[in-house]
Amino acid sequence: xxxxxxxxxxxxxxxxxxxxxxxxxxxxxxxxxxxxxxxxxxxxxxxxxxxxxxxxxxxxxxxxxxxxxxxxxxxxxxxxxxxxxxxxxxxxxxxxxxxxxxxxxxxxxxxxxxxxxxxxxxxxxxxxxxxxxxxxxxxxxxxxxxxxxxxxxxxxxxxxxxxxxxxxxxxxxxxxxxxxxxxxxxxxxxxxxxxxxxxxxxxxxxxxxxxxxxxxxxxxxxxxxxxxxxxxxxxxxxxxxxxxxxxxxxxxxxxxxxxxxxxxxxxxxxxxxxxxxxxxxxxxxxxxxxxxxxxxxxxxxxxxxxxxxxxxxxxxxxxxxxxxxxxxxxxxxxxxxxxxxxxxxxxxxxxxxxxxxxxxxxxxxxxxxxxxxxxxxxxxxxxxxxxxxxxxxxxxxxxxxxxxxxxxxxxxxxxxxxxxxxxxxxxxxxxxxxxxxxxxxxxxxxxxxxxxxxxxxxx
Amino acid sequence: xxxxxxxxxxxxxxxxxxxxxxxxxxxxxxxxxxxxxxxxxxxxxxxxxxxxxxxxxxxxxxxxxxxxxxxxxxxxxxxxxxxxxxxxxxxxxxxxxxxxxxxxxxxxxxxxxxxxxxxxxxxxxxxxxxxxxxxxxxxxxxxxxxxxxxxxxxxxxxxxxxxxxxxxxxxxxxxxxxxxxxxxxxxxxxxxxxxxxxxxxxxxxxxxxxxxxxxxxxxxxxxxxxxxxxxxxxxxxxxxxxxxxxxxxxxxxxxxxxxxxxxxxxxxxxxxxxxxxxxxxxxxxxxxxxxxxxxxxxxxxxxxxxxxxxxxxxxxxxxxxxxxxxxxxxxxxxx
Numbered sequence: 001x002x003x004x005x006x007x008x009x010x011x012x013x014x015x016x017x018x019x020x021x022x023x024x025x026x027x028x029x030x031x032x033x034x035x036x037x038x039x040x041x042x043x044x045x046x047x048x049x050x051x052x053x054x055x056x057x058x059x060x061x062x063x064x065x066x067x068x069x070x071x072x073x074x075x076x077x078x079x080x081x082x083x084x085x086x087x088x089x090x091x092x093x094x095x096x097x098x099x100x101x102x103x104x105x106x107x108x109x110x111x112x113x114x115x116x117x118x119x120x121x122x123x124x125x126x127x128x129x130x131x132x133x134x135x136x137x138x139x140x141x142x143x144x145x146x147x148x149x150x151x152x153x154x155x156x157x158x159x160x161x162x163x164x165x166x167x168x169x170x171x172x173x174x175x176x177x178x179x180x181x182x183x184x185x186x187x188x189x190x191x192x193x194x195x196x197x198x199x200x201x202x203x204x205x206x207x208x209x210x211x212x213x214x215x216x217x218x219x220x221x222x223x224x225x226x227x228x229x230x231x232x233x234x235x236x237x238x239x240x241x242x243x244x245x246x247x248x249x250x251x252x253x254x255x256x257x258x259x260x261x262x263x264x265x266x267x268x269x270x271x272x273x274x275x276x277x278x279x280x281x282x283x284x285x286x287x288x289x290x291x292x293x294x295x296x297x298x299x300x301x302x303x304x305x306x307x308x309x310x311x312x313x314x315x316x317x318x319x320x321x322x323x324x325x326x327x328x329x330x331x332x333x334x335x336x337x338x339x340x341x342x343x344x345x346x347x348x349x350x351x352x353x354x355x356x357x358x359x360x361x362x363x364x365x366x367x368x369x370x371x372x373x374x375x376x377x378x379x380x381x382x383x384x385x386x387x388x389x390x391x392x393x394x395x396x397x398x399x400x401x402x403x404x405x406x407x408x409x410x411x412x413x414x415x416x417x418x419x420x421x422x423x424x425x426x427x428x429x430x431x432x433x434x435x436x437x438x439x440x441x442x443x444x445x446x447x448x449x450x451x452x453x454x455x456x457x458x459x
Numbered sequence: 460x461x462x463x464x465x466x467x468x469x470x471x472x473x474x475x476x477x478x479x480x481x482x483x484x485x486x487x488x489x490x491x492x493x494x495x496x497x498x499x500x501x502x503x504x505x506x507x508x509x510x511x512x513x514x515x516x517x518x519x520x521x522x523x524x525x526x527x528x529x530x531x532x533x534x535x536x537x538x539x540x541x542x543x544x545x546x547x548x549x550x551x552x553x554x555x556x557x558x559x560x561x562x563x564x565x566x567x568x569x570x571x572x573x574x575x576x577x578x579x580x581x582x583x584x585x586x587x588x589x590x591x592x593x594x595x596x597x598x599x600x601x602x603x604x605x606x607x608x609x610x611x612x613x614x615x616x617x618x619x620x621x622x623x624x625x626x627x628x629x630x631x632x633x634x635x636x637x638x639x640x641x642x643x644x645x646x647x648x649x650x651x652x653x654x655x656x657x658x659x660x661x662x663x664x665x666x667x668x669x670x671x672x673x674x675x676x677x678x679x680x681x682x683x684x685x686x687x688x689x690x691x692x693x694x695x696x697x698x699x700x701x702x703x704x705x706x707x708x709x710x711x712x713x714x715x716x717x718x719x720x721x722x723x724x725x726x727x728x729x730x731x732x733x734x735x736x737x738x739x740x741x742x743x744x745x746x747x748x749x750x751x752x753x754x755x756x757x758x759x760x761x762x763x764x765x766x767x768x769x770x771x772x773x774x775x776x777x778x779x780x781x782x783x784x785x786x787x788x789x790x791x792x793x794x
Contacts, residue, residue, distance in 0.1 A: 048516075110707065
């Protein structure tokens, strides 16, 4: 497999040659741009889009005095990152709202992009905002597509309107709209059948639905793994239906998702949502800046931080932080902390969001995050007495033996855990001192260093 | 005789209809690709950095993997140096040669079947939305029309409506579906299905699985369990593990092929949705880097739109312009 070398590494290679030179010539910038270009192409950004993009970045890079920086690579990445973010929409875009309800949303796209699933997720998201969405099943072609939408509707408790698979989608759409008006639904989501953008007959059907329901939003659902063809698909759908936005699906995979950039570049329409998982509530607003660093292979630290903020009790976190700083951290806190981390979601998902982690995970077998192992660790900690949890120093050999017996593990495992716990305490002390006055920059570096060094998570 | 000529002849002997399906399915790909190469060669007389860059873009535009393209370009550079080629036009035959080399390879396009009288088990794996269930439906139809008895296993117990979708296919083609309720353990479904297949003495058992992203280790372990259960119940099985790939997929397909290969012993690929404008060029990279052959291609929505993959036809369809040009030039030279 193409081992994606992250852009930062590559640029470092380019600029390491320059060390001590003092000045960065145009030729050097060209070299750097070649690396940027490859990184983007490997991420599946369309080559035409890449070309325009590179031209733009180059202009800025040459204008800037890169030589003054100690790390010209970083300066270039910064420019690239900013340009990418801007190209992908700058700030997040919101869902349109009709002056007079219902707000009509049409989901369109190729087969298998995830329209039906996304429709369900979008309805769930709207429900969270106290709206009453109606789902309309317009996919009469794919076997059991209607059933799929109905099951999703049932799961989230949203009504699903269907006239079976014998009525034309245009008629279903019309009747569905009336149904929403009669029943006071303030949002109506039309799930249409997947179709090829070159299938004239089916595209025509979409146009007719469009005419009748006059949607406020036409969302193109795009698989994040799409390759170079994304531009053709997006262009064609946009020409025929005038899209209002894009939903990127399957972003929880390990794709770099360059299609996002391609689609944005050819349609000029914002990417409004990103689907991040199998669960029904895994539709999230799209964050251009995160996508930018993902395309460049630089991880998704921001998402992780935000997830942590949402999932972790702020007071508890503050208390924890204090404890860590003062090295009061005990096994009780450890249990607590594990609970908190678990709230963030499956551990591999968290791991995936850390820069460089994807690669590491591939390379290191022992880094397989084993949820069962976590259960075992919990058992060990729970087999300790209150005193032992508070004062791990108490754990002498015979106590350890008891803990092992009590938790159904071996003394080796207990020893390992205690050792790792000690290491962790030490590391956290380091970490918290870095988090101090120097600000988050030092902190991130510290975290990276901590993770990079030996990855001694106790689990 | 030139490779292209041989190729052309061998294709001529094949049924016109099948070739046409391919040609139609790949028409967009072909024109776009070949025209671009030709345009490039006529426009840029000299072989310089920009020439290589543009050539790279054309290849990458077809989703041929970046690594593969880089390798190809490097080889071209070496060749240009060795043969002292200066004009772009002289490069064309070298280029065609290299391109065809990429797509060639041992042909195992035929599905591996169990000896007559025994059950052939084919397991389908892949990420979400690539067309696994549809492919199974189409393949069931194909086997059925060959007079074989077929059974399908509804192993996608996760996605809403997936079991029903397979059942509809079952009704369409007249094949029974072994299923459990939604949310059941897919490995248990496979166990049942293998037992049922043994009891009913069917010829072919087609096993559907839920789509999963290759980086979800728990789901990949589940797949591994399915694989093991089938293997335990029928030591020779599964005879084929087919990774279904969407032709629109980009570089990620490599990661898919690699990781699915590790967990479920993928033996071949099915390339679906090739009737769009997507090129499916990533199979070239997969063949090159992982040596997995394409066995079937999906070329449309109809029941009969599943074809056995023929690399010669694929090459022909991809590079038709280049091929006919060379064979046109060939006869006078031979005379």
